[in-house]
Amino acid sequence: QSICQTLQKKFQYILVDEYQDTNPLQAALVEKLTGQERNILVVGDDAQSIYSFRAATIRNILDFPKQFPDCKVFTLETNYRSTPEIIDVANEVIGQNTEQFRKELKSVCASSVKPLVVPARSATDEAEWIMNKIDELSVDGRAKDIAVLFRATHHSQMLEFSLMRRGMKYEY
Numbered sequence: 001q002s003i004c005q006t007l008q009k010k011f012q013y014i015l016v017d018e019y020q021d022t023n024p025l026q027a028a029l030v031e032k033l034t035g036q037e038r039n040i041l042v043v044g045d046d047a048q049s050i051y052s053f054r055a056a057t058i059r060n061i062l063d064f065p066k067q068f069p070d071c072k073v074f075t076l077e078t079n080y081r082s083t084p085e086i087i088d089v090a091n092e093v094i095g096q097n098t099e100q101f102r103k104e105l106k107s108v109c110a111s112s113v114k115p116l117v118v119p120a121r122s123a124t125d126e127a128e129w130i131m132n133k134i135d136e137l138s139v140d141g142r143a144k145d146i147a148v149l150f151r152a153t154h155h156s157q158m159l160e161f162s163l164m165r166r167g168m169k170y171e172y
Contacts (some may be wrong), residue, residue, distance in 0.1 A: 004095050008035035019044035019064070023055040038068060047094045058060065062099055075103045083112040127158035131166065143168065 014034050019042035022030070034040045042064060043109075049058040064073055079087055087107040096102065097102065120126035134143050150156045163170050 003108045004032055007033055013039045014040045020049040020058055020061040021051040021056040024062045027060040069168050077103050077105050079105050081108045082090055082107055085114045089115050123158040129161045130159055
C-alpha cells in the first residue's frame with residue numbers, strides 16, 4: 001500500500017486555509033490526498049494573494065472550480081473591520097483585476113474619514129510628507145497620540161531618520 005493510499009484512508013476530509021497562497025506542488029499534493037472521495041474544503045481570497053515570491057500562484061484558487069467541478073463557491077462580502085470609505089477604495093482596486101471571483105465588499109462600520117493617497121517619488125519624500133503631517137496634527141508641539149503603521153520594518157527607516165534629525169522622541 002502506498003503512502004498516498006495510507007493517508008487517503010487516514011483522512012476522510014481535507015481542509016486548506018489561505019489556499020490563494022499555495023504553490024503548484026502543494027495544490028497537486030492536496031488533490032492527491034483527496035482520493036476518490038474528493039472531500040475537500042479550501043478557504044481563501046483571490047484578492048489577497050501576496051506570496052508569489054514564495055512560488056505561490058493565484059491560479060490554484062482561481063482554477064479550483066475547474067479542478068473540482070462539483071464544488072460550491074461561497075463569497076464573503078461583509079467586512080466588519082473597515083469603514084465604508086476604505087471598502088470603496090478596496091472595491092475600486094480589486095475591480096481592476098482581470099481574473100477574479102467577482103465580489104462587492106460592504107462595510108457594517110460607521111462612516112469615517114476618506115483615505116488619502118499620497119504619491120511619493122521616494123522613501124525620503126514619503127518620510128517628509130509624514131513629518132509635515134505630524135507637525136500639522138501635533139497639539140502644543142506634542143505628537144504623543146500619533147501612530148504610523150508600516151507593513152514591514154524596513155519601510156520605517158527614512159521616517160526614523162527624519163524623526164531623529166528633528167530631535168523628536170518616538171517609540172518603535
